[in-house]
Amino acid sequence: MSSECYGKNSWPELVGCEGKVAKATIEQENPAVTAVVLLEGSIVTADFLCTRVRVWVDCNGTVTKVPTIG
Template sequence: MSDDCRGKASWPELVGARGVDAASTIERENPFVSAVIVLEGTIVTQEFSCTRVRVWVNTSGVVVDIPVIG
């Protein structure tokens, strides 16, 4: 993660939460990022962004990995 990113950078407490709730929490706790819900196994680009947090969810919509800026 870059030292240039602002605000809270990771949310380990959200693993196991509903993805939509996690995304809302992330955006409330760090207004500098947008949370994007992504189904696990989906292919995504690898570029780093200080304004994005990917929220990886399973087919039930539950967060399966720690959301982090990137």
């Protein structure tokens, strides 16, 4: 599905970064998306949006999964 979305759609280089930094980087590199920082284990909807990137962080605010559009 991400091939239908505009611009960069995955940020593997941000794993291990601080969530706030990852959010700013993602939104700078792809202005068509809004990054949302979420604590691991949070309940989210299963819908797919080309305008959303979920940034999963641990209790220390560190990115734990590759942020991708969806």
